[in-house]
Structure formats: C-alpha cells, structure tokens
Amino acid sequence: MKLxxxxxxxxxxxxxxxxxxxxxxxTIEARLDEAARIGIRLNLTQACTRLQQQFSTxxxxxxxxxxxxxTTTRYWTAVDYSTPACVFVPKEPSEISLFVQVxxxxxxxxxxxxxxxxxxxxxxxxxxxxxxxSTSNLTTLSISSxxxxxxxxxxxxxxxxxxxxASYGKAAVGGRVGKVGVPGLILGGxxxxxxSQYGWGSDSVVKFQCVLASGQLIEATAxxxxxxxxxxxxxxxxxFCLVTRFDIKVYNSPSVWVGIAxxxxxxxxxxxxxxxxxxxxxSQDPKSAIVPTIIMAPAAGLTLYAATKFYDSxxxxxxxxxxxxxxxxxxLIDTITxxxxxxxxxxTDPLQPDALRQKxxxxxxxxxxxxxTYIHDTFTTRINELAAIPGVGASMTFQPIxxxxxxxxxxxxGNPIGLDANNGPYFAVVxxxxxxxxxxxxxxxTFASGITAQLEAGxxxxxxxxxxxxxxxxxxxxxxxxxxxxxxxxxxxxxxSKYDSARVFTDLMPxxxxxxxx
Ligand SMILES: Cc1cc2nc3c(=O)[nH]c(=O)nc-3n(C[C@H](O)[C@H](O)[C@H](O)COP(=O)(O)OP(=O)(O)OC[C@H]3O[C@@H](n4cnc5c(N)ncnc54)[C@H](O)[C@@H]3O)c2cc1C
Ligand SMILES: *[C@@H]1O[C@H](CO)[C@@H](O)[C@H](O)[C@H]1NC(C)=O
Ligand SMILES: *[C@@H]1O[C@H](CO)[C@@H](O)[C@H](O)[C@H]1NC(C)=O
Ligand SMILES: *[C@@H]1O[C@H](CO)[C@@H](O)[C@H](O)[C@H]1NC(C)=O
Ligand SMILES: *[C@@H]1O[C@H](CO)[C@@H](O)[C@H](O)[C@H]1NC(C)=O
Numbered sequence: 001m002k003l004x005x006x007x008x009x010x011x012x013x014x015x016x017x018x019x020x021x022x023x024x025x026x027t028i029e030a031r032l033d034e035a036a037r038i039g040i041r042l043n044l045t046q047a048c049t050r051l052q053q054q055f056s057t058x059x060x061x062x063x064x065x066x067x068x069x070x071t072t073t074r075y076w077t078a079v080d081y082s083t084p085a086c087v088f089v090p091k092e093p094s095e096i097s098l099f100v101q102v103x104x105x106x107x108x109x110x111x112x113x114x115x116x117x118x119x120x121x122x123x124x125x126x127x128x129x130x131x132x133x134s135t136s137n138l139t140t141l142s143i144s145s146x147x148x149x150x151x152x153x154x155x156x157x158x159x160x161x162x163x164x165x166a167s168y169g170k171a172a173v174g175g176r177v178g179k180v181g182v183p184g185l186i187l188g189g190x191x192x193x194x195x196s197q198y199g200w201g202s203d204s205v206v207k208f209q210c211v212l213a214s215g216q217l218i219e220a221t222a223x224x225x226x227x228x229x230x231x232x233x234x235x236x237x238x239x240f241c242l243v244t245r246f247d248i249k250v251y252n253s254p255s256v257w258v259g260i261a262x263x264x265x266x267x268x269x270x271x272x273x274x275x276x277x278x279x280x281x282x283s284q285d286p287k288s289a290i291v292p293t294i295i296m297a298p299a300a301g302l303t304l305y306a307a308t309k310f311y312d313s314x315x316x317x318x319x320x321x322x323x324x325x326x327x328x329x330x331x332l333i334d335t336i337t338x339x340x341x342x343x344x345x346x347x348t349d350p351l352q353p354d355a356l357r358q359k360x361x362x363x364x365x366x367x368x369x370x371x372x373t374y375i376h377d378t379f380t381t382r383i384n385e386l387a388a389i390p391g392v393g394a395s396m397t398f399q400p401i402x403x404x405x406x407x408x409x410x411x412x413x414g415n416p417i418g419l420d421a422n423n424g425p426y427f428a429v430v431x432x433x434x435x436x437x438x439x440x441x442x443x444x445x446t447f448a449s450g451i452t453a454q455l456e457a458g459x460x461x462x463x464x465x466x467x468x469x470x471x472x473x474x475x476x477x478x479x480x481x482x483x484x485x486x487x488x489x490x491x492x493x494x495x496x497s498k499y500d501s502a503r504v505f506t507d508l509m510p511x512x513x514x515x516x517x518x
Contacts, residue, residue: 035105044129047106048086058095060087070134071125075116076179077358077434079441084111084126091137093209093217093244099133100242101215103508111511112242114154115181119358120476123511124184133242135183140245143168149206150250154183154243159349162342169254171341173204176291176308177352178345183243188471189235189417191428193258193310193341194251196286196402199409200417202234204249210241213504217244222413232495234415236481237471239496239505239515257311258344259336262304267329271305272372274323275398279367283402283425287312288320293397296380298387303380309336356391356434359444361452362473363429364401364419364466365459372398374458375429382451389443391436399470401426416492418485419468426466430473448475471513481518489518 052059060066062083070087090096103110109130111122118124126132140153141164150172152161159178165171173192175185190201198204208220208230218241220226220233232240263271275292282288291308309321316338322328365371379396386392406421419426431452433444452475459465467483474480481489496515500506506516 044085044106044108044131047108048131051102052086055088058089058091060089062086070113070132070136072355074113074134074136075125076352076354077117077119078355078438079119079121079357079359080116080123080125082122082125082132083128084130084132085128087132087134089134089137093138093211096133096138096211096242096244097215097217100211100213100504103131104213104215104502104504108508110509112238112509114183115157115179115185117180118184118472118512119360123476123513125511138244143170143250148249149247151245151247152182153245154181156182158182158185159342159345162340162345165250166254166340166342168250169252170250171253171256171312172248172250173198173201175201178342178349179352182246185472186246186248187233187235187237187243189415190472191399191401191470193256193289194253194312195408196283196289196400196404197312197408198249198251199405199412200235200415201248202415203409203412205230205234205246206249207245207247208233208241208243209245209247210243212241213500213502228491228495229499231414232416232492235417235471235484236492236495236515238509238512239492240499241505253312253341255314255338255340256344257313257316257336257338258308258341259334260306260308260348261324261331261334261336262306263329263331265303265305268305268376270323270329271307272376273369274307274329276367276369276372277323278320279372279398279400279425279427282320282400283404285317285320286402286404286408288317290321290324290400291397293395294376294380296383296394298383298392298394314338357436357438357441357444359433359448359475360473361431361448361475362470362478363431363452363455363459364426364468364470365429365462366423366464366466367400367425367427368462368464371459371462371464372427374462375455378455378458379431379451382447386433386444386447389435389440391434392440392444393434395432397430397432399428399430401428416481416484416488417468418483418488419466423466426468428468428470428473430470449477452478474513479518480513481515489515493518 067087072081111126112133113124114135135154138153138155142151158175161172173194186202211217220230278290289310293306295304383394403421403424469478469480471480492515506514
C-alpha cells in the first residue's frame, strides 16, 4: 500500500520535526525507521499539545469539556474512569488510520472505547501514559436498499440501532439493554433476545470494516481475502484491528412480546424450577428468550426475583412461559406486552444506573436443576458477608445458551467460541456486584474471586462445569480464549500474528483480553 505522505507531513509539522523534503515511504515500518533516525522523542504531554494544535477539532486535552465527557460520561461505571494524556475523537475511518500511524510513530500507548460498558479498569480507557481513541463520533447508521443489512458505526449503542430499525419493522441481534455499545458486544460474541433464532450477535455480521496495524482500511467478509480475519473478529476481541463499521443482517420483527415479571421471595423454589425448565426446554421454541435475574441488597436483607420474558411473534406462545406464569408461578407484577423493542429498551435503560463501581464475573455449566439451586443458594447466602460495604448490591443472571443458538451460529459460518451444541444447552451465568467507593474495590474483588472459585468447584463436583467464559461478562483474571478450544485458539493466534506482527493492538493497545497472552 502506498501511504499518504501528507499524514507524515502533518505529523512532522505538528511535532516540529525537520524532515525536508518529505520522504517517500512505502511502509509504516520505513516511516518508523525515519522517525527514529530524525529523533522523534517528544514526551506524551508535549505530543498531545502539539497534536492538539494541528488537529484541534479532533484532539482534546485535560481540562476541556469534551475530555471530561469522553473520559467519564461515556462510561457505564466509575471503575473505567481514567485520565489519558489526551482524547482523540475522529469522525471518519480515515482519521483512525492516521491515528494508528501517529501512535506507532510516537510509540505511544492507546486504548479504544465504544459504548464504554466493559467494567474492567483500563480495558477500554488509557492512563496518563496513553491516548484514548473514542469512537463516539463514528455514528454511521444506514440500511441497505433491500432493507436486510444495517451498516452501523462503532459509536452507536443498541438503543439507537433499535430506534432506527423500528421505522423499518426490523431488528438486530444486539443488546438486551439499550445503552450497551455495538462494538464491544459484537467483538465478544453478543447474547441477544434473538439469539436462539439467529445465533450470537457476531453471527449476523456480514462485513467488518476496520483499520489494520499498518494503517490500512480494509473490509473483511466471509469470502474475501480477509475471511480469516472476519472469522476471528466474531468473538476474538480487540487484538486484530480497530473496527470502523459493522454491516449486520437485520430481521423482520416490528414488535415483540417483552416485559419484566417480578416474583415474591417465597416462590424461590418455583422460580428456580422455571429457570431450569426454560434452560432445559426453552430452546425448543427459538422465538423465546428469558433473562432471569436475582437481585440482592444485603444491607437491607432483600432478595428480588425477576425475569424478562421475550417472544418474537404477534401471538404469544401459550406454553413456553407456563412455568413463569400463574398458576405455576404467580408474578407480583408483569409488564409483558406487545410493543416495538425500542420502546422496551427506552423504559429499561434507567434500571442500569451509571457511575457506580461495578464488577462482572462469569461461569458456564450444562443446564442442571441441582446446579441452579446450588449457585442460587450459595450466592444469596454468602452475599451477606458484604453487607457492611456502603451501597453494595449484587445480582446473578442465568443466561440460556440454547442448542438452537449454537446451531444458528454454526449454520452462518461459525465463530471462534467453540461451545459444542451437542453437549448443551448451557447457562452462561453473569455475577454482578456494584458499590460506591473505590476504597472497597479490594474487598469486593477478593470476595468475588473467592465465591467464583467455590462455585466452580461445586459445578465440577456435579459434573456440569464447562470451561467457556463469556468474554463480555468475564473479569480480568478469568480465562477467555483459552476456553475456546485448542484449535480455535491456535487459529486466533495465527490470524493475530498475520495481521499485526508488530503487536500494535497487543502491546501499544494493552487494554482488553489479548489473544497473544492466551
Ligand atoms: C448494563 C449492561 C448490559 C449488558 N447487556 C448485554 C447483553 O444483552 N448481551 C451481551 O452479550 N452483553 C451484554 N453486556 C456486556 C457487553 O456486551 C460488554 O460490556 C461489551 O464489552 C460492551 O460493549 P461496549 O462497546 O459498550 O464496550 P467498551 O467498553 O467500549 O468496549 C469493550 C471492549 O471492546 C473494545 N472495542 C471497543 N470498540 C472497538 C472497536 N471499534 N474496535 C476494536 N475494539 C473495540 C474495547 O477496547 C474494549 O476492550 C451488558 C453489559 C452491561 C454493563
Ligand atoms: C514532558 O515535557 C514537559 C515539557 O518539557 C515537562 O514539563 C514534563 O514534565 C514532561 N513529562 C514527562 C512525563 O516527562
Ligand atoms: C461530534 O460530532 C458532532 C456532530 O457533528 C459535533 O457537534 C461534535 O463537536 C463532535 N464531537 C467531537 C468531540 O468532535
Ligand atoms: C490478501 O491479503 C494478504 C494479507 O493478508 C496480502 O498479502 C495479499 O496481497 C492480499 N491479496 C489481495 C489480492 O488483496
Ligand atoms: C414446566 O415444568 C415442568 C416440570 O416442573 C416441566 O415438565 C415442563 O416441561 C416445563 N414447561 C416448560 C415449557 O418448560
């Protein structure tokens, strides 16, 4: 690829580097050699200041309102807030290409953030030794002329996608919470209300547009020259390239049955049975989905039982939710109604408050009644050990990974996840803690790691433990790619080295799960 030497000239000017005439470089490596030769040795603070002078509508320094917005407001949780040396907010994919070349020239660390919902410090933000690349302004949202494919930029969240698609009577295989970002969810797989019909969110991607470590902007599809990269991006995370646009299949779904039911704690036994039976048999009706969540407020001694129920048809199945409805399990309240999905997402976004401290951990097991009860009982009992921590709350959600979901993924070309449909169905459990003060981070972490190990051992002894750890729900020390299966891991590693031999997205962009480290 012939690189645009205007970029070099602009950077050289910004950094006050004397290099005339502008040399001809055919590779970024040649340019890096030149940068080293003429001695680009600015420290990061200086570099940010000079880049700001050159790219004043894209580069924001500490103290500016945009900097504050991009380093706090755009994040879900306070654990992600940080103080990067500066924030770059491009509007065009070509500017990401320029950015990659700049950070490589300067040898500066960076992070990329989409919807900002991954609750792990520095997995989606940079510290003062790095630059934050915010995709907030990559806001493409357009539908193909046949109305079957949506092009969406990485600055979008699923609620915006649902709002846009509502006018076409279409739906995407995206987040069950509206404020979650498009890019992170897809790059980790993506569990959707529509997953039993269409697989992981990433299984509906038909094209990734992204910037490689070379700075080259490419498009990866299942059949073009980048088909290996296309496969890797369907749950391989951020080790490969910076995605600038997702083209995803969308499906007819003008309105759906969806709402949240709450149950009295005295119905614990019936509730757990309903969760279990849905996990075991729910996959038989792929139009259905549930999100069963048990919410704990230990200081108040409260345990709440809730379940989102979803059905993608104008006619609600009379049987699929029978164990979640009267007379088997009578809800205290139930908001299920036939409505456009974006209305439901608008109502429920406020249930996930911003700016708290948050942690996820995840476990997977083969659907089994005794294991559901065991996890429930252990977690709801032991959570009381955290009752003294200010503002502490917790939840556990049993996410069904149905055979239909895994089969749908395989049918659309497969992905790196490697969960065997034949051994399913599974529950991918997400455990969540939220609290108020950074001073309590260590106590919550210690507790969370300890109880996860205990639950894993309990699943092992019941013979239902599964290695899979869902990337989007995992905590920093949990093993993600190691559990995709040896062949998938080896393939991910070889694709990674093929497209980023210089380890730009591994070493210069250290945040996130790294294929090279697995
Ligand atoms: C309230 C809530 C609800 C959730 N609901 C669901 C759900 O229904 N289904 C589900 O599957 N998951 C769900 N999740 C998990 C969610 O999928 C992950 O948190 C996901 O990482 C969020 O994506 P994001 O774009 O908001 O994240 P970010 O934190 O912005 O990014 C996550 C990771 O992706 C990388 N990344 C971001 N953009 C790019 C890009 N353009 N190119 C390359 N790498 C990039 C980042 O560096 C980071 O490591 C939920 C999470 C929360 C907090
Ligand atoms: C970077 O350079 C500036 C200006 O010379 C200096 O004030 C600052 O301390 C330097 N920062 C670091 C981290 O070296
Ligand atoms: C993002 O785009 C909007 C709309 O064009 C613009 O008003 C805003 O200034 C941009 N933000 C940044 C940080 O560039
Ligand atoms: C295909 O991609 C490889 C790099 O992955 C590159 O070396 C090769 O030139 C490309 N071929 C075409 C036809 O684009
Ligand atoms: C409801 O639960 C019973 C056992 O308690 C089970 O036989 C039945 O299959 C369940 N129904 C559904 C739709 O899951």
